[in-house]
Amino acid sequence: MTLTEQLYWGGAGLIVLWLVAFGIALTATRNGAVTPEPATQEFGTDPEPPAVVALLGNHWRGVEHAAAATLLDLAARGLVELRQPGDDPARGTVHVTEAGRAAPVLMPYEQRVLDRVTARAANGGAPIGAIAFRDEKRAAAWNAELRREVVTDARLRGLSRYRFAPLLVSALMFLAFGPGALFAVAAIMGGHGVRAALCVGAAPFVALIFLLGRSLGERATPKGLERAGHWAGLRTWLTAHEDFAQLPPASVTVWDRYLAYGTALGVTTLTGRLLGFDSGDRRRVWSSYGGTWRPVRIRYPRLRPGFGVSTRRLLHLAAAAAVVAVGFCAFAVLRQPDWVVAVDEGSLRRPGVVLSAVWVGVALLALVVADLFRLWTLFVAFLATMPGNFASGSHGWFRDTAVHEGPVPAELAVITVFGAVAVYFLALACLERREPDTITGEVLRMESRKGRNAARFLALDEGRTDLTIAWALPAASQGIATGAQVRLRVSRGTRTVRSAELVRAAMPEGDRAKAAEPGKS
Known part of the structure; x- marks a missing residue:
């Protein structure tokens, strides 16, 4: 066997060794089994916030519904108010109370949710559907920060910890570098160029680091397993109430903090769905342009010939x-x-x-x-x-x-x-030779289309109707963001935006008050 072959076989052996070590690490850091306590309606002497309970109830894998549960908890504590003027829960509204405006020091994720509600309900109130973000990237960044804050609080309470110790992560990363190094040396000795050797060496390293990155996260502590068992008992008690799953958000006035914990534990399906802090419904967006909140339906002309074409x-x-x-x-x-x-x-x-x-x-x-x-x-x-x-x-x-x-x-x-x-x-x-029309309104949503040079969808609310058809915004256009008020020169035949003028920059949508960066939503 030549030296080049030995290097290749050595690299393959290191990959097997790394996978064995990684498998042992995964097995050793698995969460223990949660033993549910008997059904109970007690929170305990020092109950964790609903957002932390969402982490425990989801087996330390995520914080789904943590934002909605936090909003309901703020309502139960009198910092915000949830109203339902009619029979339709989706038509409910959220309002910030005087206590909420003068709120004491809150947990970072609680303050984040309150800031979001305050930004949307600044003019006396807002529909609960208006809490959702209009931009997917903005929603993802906001929820990622929320998860980080919730996990930090869970660690401070001794309920969660890193799945892999920093020393173990460093050792696995160092070992992942070994196979690629041997492969690169073998490729050079085999007469291949430096570029080919780098590609051959980088492939196993990237694959192993990808596996490692997918497994990084949280795992339970003994105290966390104990508290998760307690909240499992509360879930059992709440599930026994057949109508609890379909309670609307406004029922927090009756159920108090139980509705917040039920949402965190995934029991209240209706409330968790209505109080969404994600990117919302792309075809139905709440808009206050014109002075009053109203739902605006958006139509995207994907199959329209000539859409956005010069x-x-x-x-x-x-x-x-x-x-x-x-x-x-x-x-x-x-x-x-x-x-x-x-x-x-x-x-x-x-x-x-x-x-x-x-x-x-x-x-x-x-x-x-x-x-x-x-x-x-x-x-x-x-x-x-x-x-x-x-x-x-x-x-x-x-x-x-x-x-x-x-x-x-x-x-x-x-x-x-x-x-x-x-x-x-x-x-x-x-028709494109005619003088473009001028329209003014607020940008509801912006979405990319397939193709690097394809025009983007721009949904504009002109304040006159509850239905809008998206325009084609050239991919090279800059400086326009959701929530901004703009003046557009458009060609109606192809629904193409020929030019755009910023009338008012987008207002911040739920970060800290100091983070008033125009153009983000």
């Missing part, structure tokens, strides 16, 4: 569609029966080869005109011509098409459809 692009598409329509029409008129007569058994001139080749050729020419041609389309075109190569016999669809005068029904359908598409795109290009 005038030059519209002309390209119109020309491509016209090439298909004119090409099929000309071929149908000029077609002769003797074009498809087979000469002999070994000839490539089959009954359908000319027909299929011309049809595919017209399609390829249209792709070139539309600037959509790719190399892989040649392979698809070759496959598309295959049925014509194998067509034979004195009768058949290809031969009947060849002797037909004028377009066959299939060709007529293609000519009609692509002719209409060409006229449609040409009409849109003419």
Whole structure:
């Protein structure tokens, strides 16, 4: 065995050794079993906050519903007020009380939730659906900070700890570097370049570090397992009430802190769903633009031809569609029966080869005109011509098409459809020459579309209706954020934003009061 082979086998052995050590570490740091206590309605002498209970109730894997449980706990303590004016729980509202505005020192995650509610209910109150964020990245960052604060509190209370000790993490990271180093040296000794050696060496290191990173988290302490057993007993007691799962948020006035703990433990499904601190419903957003809160429905025109397309692009598409329509029409008129007569058994001139080749050729020419041609389309075109190569016999669809005068029904359908598409795109290009309209409103949501250069969706509330259709904002546009008031110059034919002017920057949505960074939501 050569030295290069020995290095490769040594690297493979180190990978196996690392996986064995990692498996032993996973086994040794598993959470112990939680032994539920008998059903109880007691919180205990010094109960943990509902957000911490959400961590314990979720087996230290996450803090789902921690924000909603904290909001309900703040309502039970009189810092906020939840109202339900009608029979629909989704129409409930949240208000900050005087006690909430002059609240004493709270836990960081409690203050974070209160700040979020205060920002949204600054003008006397807000619908509970308005608590949700309008931006997915902003919601993810906010919830990540909330989880970090909850975990920190759980550690200070002696209920949680790192799953892997820092020394163990450092040792596993160091060991993960070994296989890659051996592979890189072996690659260089085998005559490969430095770049190839770095790629070969980095692959196992990245894979092992990925496994390690996926396993980092929290695990229980003995005290944490004991307290989790107590809260499991409370969950049993709450679950025994059949109507408890469907209690609305406003019922906190009756159930007090029980509703908060029930939400933290996943018992109150309705309340946990309504009090969402995530990115919310992308098709239904609460807006206060115009002075009053109201739900605005958003429609995203994903299948609308010409959406967000420039005038030059519209002309390209119109020309491509016209090439298909004119090409099929000309071929149908000029077609002769003797074009498809087979000469002999070994000839490539089959009954359908000319027909299929011309049809595919017209399609390829249209792709070139539309600037959509790719190399892989040649392979698809070759496959598309295959049925014509194998067509034979004195009768058949290809031969009947060849002797037909004028377009066959299939060709007529293609000519009609692509002719209409060409006229449609040409009409849109003419409409784009008009002076753009000017509209003003508040940005409700912004979403990216597939493709690096694809226009983004921009949903704007103009304050007149409860339905808005998203506009196409060019990907290169900067300085616009959800919550900002803007003045747009738009082309209604393609629903494209031609220019944007910032009227008022976006207000901060729930960070600390000092974090007033305009443009974030």
